[in-house]
Every structure is written in C-alpha cells, then in structure tokens.
Amino acid sequence: MKVLIATEKPFAEAAVKGIKEELEGAKHEVVLLEKYTDKSQLLSAVADVDAMIIRSDKIDAEVFSAAKSLKIIVRAGAGYDNIDLAASIANNVVVENTPGQNSNAVAELVFGLLVFAIRGFYNGKPGTELKGKKLGILAFGNVGRNVARVAKGFEMDIYAYDAFCPANVIEASGVHAVNNEKELFKKCDIVSLHIPATSETKKSINYNLVNMMPKGGIVINTARKEVINEEELIRLMNDRADIKYITDIKPDADEEFAKFEGRYFSTPKKMGAQTAEANSNAGIAAARQIKAFFATGDTKFQVNK
Numbered sequence: 001m002k003v004l005i006a007t008e009k010p011f012a013e014a015a016v017k018g019i020k021e022e023l024e025g026a027k028h029e030v031v032l033l034e035k036y037t038d039k040s041q042l043l044s045a046v047a048d049v050d051a052m053i054i055r056s057d058k059i060d061a062e063v064f065s066a067a068k069s070l071k072i073i074v075r076a077g078a079g080y081d082n083i084d085l086a087a088s089i090a091n092n093v094v095v096e097n098t099p100g101q102n103s104n105a106v107a108e109l110v111f112g113l114l115v116f117a118i119r120g121f122y123n124g125k126p127g128t129e130l131k132g133k134k135l136g137i138l139a140f141g142n143v144g145r146n147v148a149r150v151a152k153g154f155e156m157d158i159y160a161y162d163a164f165c166p167a168n169v170i171e172a173s174g175v176h177a178v179n180n181e182k183e184l185f186k187k188c189d190i191v192s193l194h195i196p197a198t199s200e201t202k203k204s205i206n207y208n209l210v211n212m213m214p215k216g217g218i219v220i221n222t223a224r225k226e227v228i229n230e231e232e233l234i235r236l237m238n239d240r241a242d243i244k245y246i247t248d249i250k251p252d253a254d255e256e257f258a259k260f261e262g263r264y265f266s267t268p269k270k271m272g273a274q275t276a277e278a279n280s281n282a283g284i285a286a287a288r289q290i291k292a293f294f295a296t297g298d299t300k301f302q303v304n305k
C-alpha cells in the first residue's frame with residue numbers, strides 16, 4: 001500500500017526514519033510531503049495513496065474527494081478537529097488518532113511557559129514561584145493528567161474539572177475535583193486549558209469565566225485557539241490589568257493581544273508536541289496503526305465510527 005506522510009509542520013528526522021522503518025518493513029511504500037505551502041500540493045500528493053499520516057494538516061471534503069484510493073488517515077496526535085469527519089464518512093475513510101503519544105511533551109511545555117510568565121518573561125525583576133499556587137486543570141485527559149503529575153513536583157495545589165471524567169477518578173490521582181468550570185476559575189491562580197475544540201467548547205473561555213479568577217490570574221492555553229473568545233478576553237484584559245494570557249497557539253487577534261506588554265505571550269508556532277520524542281511516539285504509533293489496519297482490519301483507535 002502507498003502511505004503518504006503529509007506534514008506542513010514536519011516531524012523530527014528520527015521520527016520520519018522510524019515511520020519508514022515500520023511501514024517499509026511491512027512492504028508498504030512511503031512518500032513524503034513536508035512543509036507544503038499550497039493546498040494544490042496536498043491535493044496532487046493524495047491522488048493515489050491508500051493511507052495518510054498527518055499532524056494539524058487540514059483535511060477537508062476537497063482533499064477527501066481528491067484522494068480516490070484513500071482508506072485510512074491517522075492523525076499523529078490527539079486532536080482531530082482539523083479533519084472533516086462527515087466527509088471522511090461520506091468517502092468511507094477510517095480516521096484514527098494516536099491518543100497520549102505526545103502528551104508529556106505538551107505538559108512539559110506548560111511549565112516552561114509558566115515559569116517564564118511568572119518570572120516576568122525574564123525581565124530581571126523579581127517574579128513569583130509556582131510552589132503553593134493553585135493550579136486548575138481544565139479537562140483531565142492524557143495531557144491534563146501529565147500536567148498534574150509535573151505540578152506535584154512543583155508542590156502546587158492542584159484542582160481539575162472534566163465534564164467526562166468522574167470526580168472520584170480525579171481525586172484518586174491526588175488532585176482536588178471541582179464541580180464545574182466556574183468553580184475552577186474562581187479558585188485557581190492559574191488555569192491550564194486541555195479541552196478539545198468542539199461545538200460545545202469553542203469560544204467557551206470568555207469574559208465572565210476568566211473574570212472569576214483571583215487577582216493576578218493566568219490562563220495558559222496549550223489546547224486550541226478556538227476555545228478562546230478572543231474579543232471578550234481582550235475586553236477583560238483591558239478592564240483588568242492583572243490578568244495574563246499565555247498561549248502555544250497564536251490567536252487570530254495576536255496583534256491586539258501583543259499590546260498587553262508583560263501580560264501576553266504566544267509561541268511563534270505551536271510547539272507543544274514539537275519534541276523528537278513526541279514526534280517519534282506519535283509518528284511510529286500512527287505507522288503501526290496503519291500496518292495493523294491493512295494486516296488485520298484493526299480499527300481500535302478509530303474516531304469516526
């Protein structure tokens with residue numbers, strides 16, 4: 001079978017090597033499309049492939065109809081909001097993700113960004129410490145759980161809310177469970193977002209919610225830009241000079257946010273899963289899932305059933 005690795009943001013070289021070894025070892029052919037700048041490149045690359053491995057690459061109805069032989073697409077990563085699932089079903093293509101494979105990398109970045117933020121972006125003036133601060137984790141999935149694990153090392157006071165994870169599971173991992181989002185924002189000095197972008201969560205981080213935070217509140221986003229109501233967050237940051245917003249996903253209104261000097265930071269390009277380890281974990285998991293699909297019809301990680 002012909003497998004296309006289509007990554008506008010390429011994997012580390014070692015990950016590509018590992019993916020190729022897995023697939024070529026099972027007699028599949030691997031082709032690579034990296035750093036493409038135009039959708040037309042993707043449309044011609046997909047024309048004759050049976051399977052694809054992608055990252056945040058946008059796979060819409062036009063891509064599905066151009067990919068006449070496509071049977072499976074694996075998103076090497078967690079979030080699959082970049083794939084048009086209705087179009088995948090209409091075109092009879094299995095869509096899978098690789099849950100958990102890059103979650104440690106994202107969790108580590110949370111703390112890299114947080115220390116940077118609470119030390120005043122290394123401006124030389126006295127900052128503060130994470131120890132003893134109340135950390136709120138919004139969504140207790142693979143990334144949220146890793147954030148909790150690392151936060152324990154910083155001796156933070158950790159709270160979490162997840163609409164789909166029972167309180168007893170959260171409590172069992174040594175984290176205080178709260179009843180809803182509002183309670184989390186009200187209680188915590190720092191709230192770390194780990195919710196996917198869905199119709200329920202889009203723009204859900206809004207003026208009223210963030211305004212519940214205590215003085216000096218920090219929102220850190222390593223999830224998706226779509227969950228932020230940017231207009232309302234900008235309004236709140238104008239009304240409250242103590243609120244900080246730190247993000248790994250550049251907002252649409254980046255220029256507006258950049259006016260909040262010392263209170264806003266965005267990485268230039270999403271960096272959460274950009275480690276050699278995360279790329280290899282997610283990429284090789286994707287390759288193995290494709291191998292299993294063609295060998296035995298295995299669809300354990302299917303997300304478009």
Ligand code: 3PG
Nearest residue numbers: 055056077078079102273
């Ligand atoms: C994910 O959903 O797995 C992360 O957001 C990483 O995305 P990326 O592969 O585009 O870096």
